Amino acid sequence: MPSYDIAHINRQGQDxxxxxxxxxxxxxxxNEQAAIESELQRRSIAAGLRGSVVTVWNSGRSMKFRAPSSWHPFFRSIDMNYVFHNINRSLSWQNVTAGQHMLPRFRTGETNALWQVQTL
Known part of the structure; x- marks a missing residue:
């Protein structure tokens, strides 16, 4: 079952x-990054979460991100410590039918899945 710890925050009225x-x-x-973000966004919506998905990851000593340009100043001002400190939910779903690799951590794609959000 794919599972991702997430930080669901509200910044200046934006979820x-x-x-x-x-x-x-x-x-x-x-294109692969965009497809992964799209899948995570779809899963978040299906689980009832409001807001836009922003992916973040370590690259050397810095944190990289994919976010709307208007959010770049905020994401440039934070680091992975901030992200991990604000983890407050877990997004997961159960695979019913295996398919191609879609998500990082090398999980398989699926159809007819069950979604779940847990507050940590």
Missing amino acids: IIIVPLDSAFDYKSS
Whole structure:
């Protein structure tokens, strides 16, 4: 069952779902990264979470992120310690039918899945 610890925060009236990923995310193409974010966004909506997914990951000594340009100043001002300190939920779903690899951590894709959000 894929499971991701997330930081679901509200910043200046904007709900943000921050998903920390493995540094291997840095080596995926832009299209692959976008597909992963789209899947995480879809799963978040299905689980009843409000907000936009922003992926973050370590790259060397810095934190990289994919976020709307208007949010860049905020994400440049934080680091992974901030993200991990604000982890407050876990997003998970159960695979029913295995498919191709979609998500970092090398989990398989699926159809007809069950979604779950837990408050930590």
